[in-house]
Amino acid sequence: MSGPTPVLPATLEQIRQLHEMHPAQPGRPLVICDVDEVVLLFLAHLEEHMGRSGHRFLSHEYKLTGNIADAAGTLLEATVVRALIQAFFDEWVELQKPVPGAADALANLAGAADVVFLTNLPGAWNREGRIRTLTSHGMAYPLVTNSGPKGGAVAALAAGRSAPVVFIDDSPSNIRSVRDSHAGSTLVHFIADQRFFAGAEDIEGTGLKTHDWRTATTYIRQVIGG
Ligand SMILES: [Mg+2]
Structure with missing residues (x-):
């Protein structure tokens, strides 16, 4: 608790x-x-959005931070994940x-x-x-x-x-x-x-x-x- x-x-x-x-x-x-x-x-759209820049989920564990890597395989830091999610919604909010x-x-x-x-x-x-x-x-x-x-x-x-x-x-x-x-x-x-x-x-x-x-x-x- x-x-x-x-x-x-x-x-x-x-x-x-x-x-x-x-x-x-x-x-x-x-x-x-x-x-x-x-x-x-959400997740399917986010995968499509991230995929354009080579970003991907590392696992199907239920989390965003600590679970997204860039094209080189480097784990994204929390602030970068936040920016990515903001950019996702700004583009996709009316497309979901x-x-x-x-x-x-x-x-x-x-x-x-x-x-x-x-x-x-x-x-x-x-x-x-x-x-x-x-x-x-x-x-x-x-x-x-x-x-x-x-x-x-x-x-x-x-x-x-x-x-x-x-x-x-x-x-x-x-x-x-x-x-x-x-x-x-x-x-x-x-x-x-x-x-x-x-x-x-x-x-x-x-x-x-x-x-x-x-x-x-x-x-x-x-x-x-x-
Ligand atoms: Mg939710």
């Missing part, structure tokens, strides 16, 4: 505005869903394809729960493009941007709810952060890319680990009812 994660002021302000526009109904379940590698493809089944799954879940996207999107300027992409793929749900571990944001989003809260994310650090910050959340570890899914560790406290939206929907429906 690493202890609860605080919520960033910029994230909290978005959650405040969201609750002002859509007052939370305590008895309605809440599904908090990540975007990259969960409802929009949906994860198969994601839109249908969220439409199904939205029949019984509020659905909110919580995304760590580098570059505030990419927010509107991300909303356009999600909307164009049939996923027009409220979106909150964050950076760093998501536990504090999830606790703030879930505040005042007595109904079940489900959190879906591909990132082990986000799953752990939510586990340690909001004990009431049911955790779904979702990784669309099957190679990286196979390489991802099992995290204690996770309710379901999957790469498939059909499996996820069945499980989440059991959790939230309706």
